Amino acid sequence: MCPPDYYGIEYEINPWMSRSQQSDPKFACQQWEALNQLLQSLGAHVELMTPVKGLPDLVFTANAGLIWKDVAFLSLFRHEARQGETPLDRDWFQKAGFETIEMPDDCFFEGAGDALFCGDTLFAGYLIRSDVRAMQWVAEKMNCRVIPLQLVDDFYYHLDTCFCPISKTEAIYYPPAFDEYAQQALKEHVPHLIPVVENEAQRFACNAVVLDQSVVLNTGCLQLEKDLNARGYQTYSTPLDEFIKAGGSAKCLTLRLDGERAAVWP
Ligand code: ARG
Secondary structure, rough: OOOOOOOOOOOOOOOOOOOOOOHHHHHHHHHHEEEEEEEHHHHOOOOOOOOOOOOHHHOOHHHHHEEEEEEEEEEEEOOOOHHHHHHHHHHHHHHOOEEEOOOOOOOOOHHOOOEEEEEOOEEEOOOOOOEEEEEEEHHHHHHHHHEEEEOHHHOOOOOOEEEEEEEEEEEEHHHEOOOOOHHHHHHHHOOEEEOOOOHHOOOOOOOEEEOOOEEEEOOHHHHHHHHHHHHOOOOEOOOHHHHHOOOOOOOOEEEEOOOOOOEEEO
């Protein structure tokens, strides 16, 4: 995670962001700290990145890269406003002992924001931020099956805003964020799909952090919490409205370094 010391809405690169709708630095810090504490209370060991002035979205560490074993596939951000993050991410990963791999030129790739493992398959959101070619390139390096999923709604511009694997066979998703073909592919490849309703998708219901049987998410997603409880998951909600102003929530504020529960490779 990266503390929100310099977090703010300084540019507009997705429909949630509006410079006239600033985040409140004090609330942002409180909300971020509460998430950090909650994750630790659930057993997570949290490593921090140093925040940097002028890089307000560095808090969204999910976009630093895609972690696979001891490899970090670095992001190549579509928007220039975020490209300054990558050298810092590269340094951080290298100091932490990860091998870093750069994307080929003009293959945009936004890391764990768009690439999520479920079972032995990499589910890859493309079009709005990442390029489908980038996904195929990464999957080839890992020798892993990739299912490209076309994202069709600008409000759900990263895969982790509309899809969240919670185990090898279960995932949360918001169907209208995907084209017809992607919806079909999800149904074919994920045995248990848990759809969320529109108003909870807008509360970033799909942007959840999974720690064993615990699922951490923004407040206001009661239907999803019920559905997860019925499947045996404990749910924990914590307010993250200050980050929704930038188009992010719990999951984007974290990057799992030791393998997601839903991934087969750990
Ligand atoms: N303002 C950031 C952006 O548009 C938010 C990133 C949220 N990250 C995510 N993984 N969904 O790039």
